[in-house]
Amino acid sequence: ARIGMKLANLPLGLASEGSFGPDPFTGLFSLNIEMMVWIDDTLGIEVVGVASGRTNFSHLLAANWEQAEAFARAADFPEHGIVVRPRHEDDSRVRKGIADWESLREAFFWACGEADNGRAFLETDMRAHMNPMRMEMVAQASRDLAHKLRTPCPICNTPGFQIVERIPGLPCEDCDSPTRDTRADIHRCARCGHQVALERPEKTAPAGHCDWCNP
Ligand SMILES: [Zn+2]
Ligand SMILES: [Zn+2]
Known part of the structure; x- marks a missing residue:
């Protein structure tokens, strides 16, 4: 996208990129990750929409x-x-x-x-226009990007106030020890760096996710 922006001398750019590979968890099927990136050089921000799912890559x-x-x-x-x-x-x-x-x-x-x-x-x-599964993934990434762009920073009002990190440690429902389940999400502004940690609504993790109760 940056090359295109330079050629057109534009401060705004939109780029889409897809990748394919084996599913990192099971290795049983192929995974398609689509990214949609919005670049705004005036504000100095990049906002990324992401979607991933199964694909028929074979x-x-x-x-x-x-x-x-x-x-x-x-x-x-x-x-x-x-x-x-x-x-x-x-x-x-x-x-x-x-x-x-x-x-x-x-x-x-x-x-x-x-x-x-x-x-x-x-x-x-795997070209998007010949592959409905990939097309759907590109659409999902666009929706994710649109959602992020609609969420402004509460301090400087820049679009793209988004989740940048997940904090694990949701306590186990049985023994109360921290699990790898997400306890809170950190939302951060790409421009001014303002961030907040928002607790997840769930207060405990199932014992099945606990390393102590279910190692
Ligand atoms: Zn901000
Ligand atoms: Zn436990």
Whole structure:
């Protein structure tokens, strides 16, 4: 966003960025994190909207049409786009924007014909306009950003008074010892640095989250 702002000589910028990777907790499915950043150089602030959720990020090196078809069905094709390449994932020959079975079949056989190993590499199209799951995540990040921008600092009135830190230590309901559950959130102004710690409404954590009662 900063490069675009410099070119256009604007003090305001909006940038969106997405990343994909294995879910850090289970590793079982792929996680998509979308960020929407609002940059205001006049006020000297950056406000970040974030959303994360499951995604259908996946790929397959297919040797025959049956494999390719099964992969496409599992990836919710044709609602979600698929990208096809000959040989392997780094081949520069690529077909994108495939959105119907006829084109997918045609692209698959084209790729197999081009490939010296006779195989086609298929992957889910993660570009937002070809991927409804990602589009929904981008929308969620935008809503998060809008919500933060609507919340002004109580001291200097700058938009983007937001949660920057969580304080753990919510006491266990049985033994009263601090757990890793969030006790309070710290909201901070990106401009004047004013901050407040707001206690969470819940006063105790379930014993199941306690290292003493349930190690
Ligand atoms: Zn402030
Ligand atoms: Zn306990």
